[in-house]
Amino acid sequence: MLINCKGKLLDLSIPKVMGILNVTPNSFFDGGKYKNEAEIISQVEKMLSEGATFIDIGAYSSKPSAEFVTEQEEIERIVPVVELILKHFPEALLSIDTFRAEVAKASLESGAAIINDIAAGELDDKMFDVIAKYNVPYIMMHMRGNPQTMQSLTQYEDMVKEMLFYFSEKVKRARSLGINDIILDPGFGFAKTTDQNYEVLQKMELFNLLELPVLAGVSRKSMIYKTLNNTAEEALNGTTVLNTIALTKGAKILRVHDVKEAVECVTLFNKMN
Template structure:
């Protein structure tokens, strides 16, 4: 199972790590930490050295009840970061965490390799057109509503069945436009209760019937620290545990704040599956 990133074939049969770089002032875990150029470059250098295949850059916090950021401000935040990173690390594969087609377009034109859309096109009907035009890999996440409303939209009759239907529709639309490289993300924490998050994790192998790579992003999320009565800063051990479970259930990409620990999970998982 491979994806084409700027002419480079990435083999996802061996799971890969996506390191998180938030350039927002209000991210739930690392908001505001990486705003100066030297801090951004040091963070990226560290993640790449520790084994990240992708760097995922976000300039709009998608935490529950996140404040609205205009499209113009999002572009002004993120494009200079893309340019800065690629100037210093030209081989880096940058993923752009956005649900806006104009942000995606601007970043791709400045060298980004793939798009990570929490809304799978639901919040911008031009997103699929942009992905098709530029022919970049597209991560489609499951979510209802918006970051501001999603936690009020958690009623499902059968969450797995409804998610599979959601992804099937998205895949059909993408294929009709000639989009080849698709990745699905169950969207842990997005329009899901704590119990629903764990149900999705328990049954995650069912998404393999879609025959697409699976990205899992549970790094330091509330589904971990609420169970453990702790906080995001103390949730690394829980993250490592659930990342390991995700690998056993078919995860192809782990999206994480802590690259070294996730890489070690993959190394040990690979040893168990030689």
């Protein structure tokens, strides 16, 4: 499984790790942690040195209670960070966590390599056109509604079957526009209850039927800490367990807050296989 990132072919047959960099004041785990340039550069350097292939930058929290952020404010938060990171680490492959086409466009023009869209185009019908124009890899996630309404939209007749249909329709549209590099994200925690999240994880190998790389994003999420009756800060061990299970189910990218531990998961998984 190869994807083209800024002219580099990356082989995802060996799973890769995507480090999370939230530049929001209110993300569920690390909101407000990186307040200035020095802290951002230090964290990116740490994640790259620990083995992250991608850095995923988000400037708009998707937790249900998050405040609304205007499109312009999101651009003003994210573009300077993209430029800052690429100034210090010009070879870094930056993914942009946004559902807005104009934010995606501004970020790609500043040097970002991937767009990571929690809505797979559902919240901005211009997103697919931007991806096609800039010819970049596109991570499309499964979600219903939007971050404010998603947790009221958890009724499914056959959840995984419906998710496969959702993805197949999205992929068909993307292919019609010439979008080649597509990555699927089942969207753990988005329009899914805790039990439904575990059902998706249990059946995650079924997404391989679409013959596209799958990203697993379970890092420190409530499906872990609510089950263990602890907190996001205490959920690293649980994250490692679920990342390992995701790898056995065919995940090709682990999106995580803790890069070192995820890279160790991948290394041991590869050794076993």
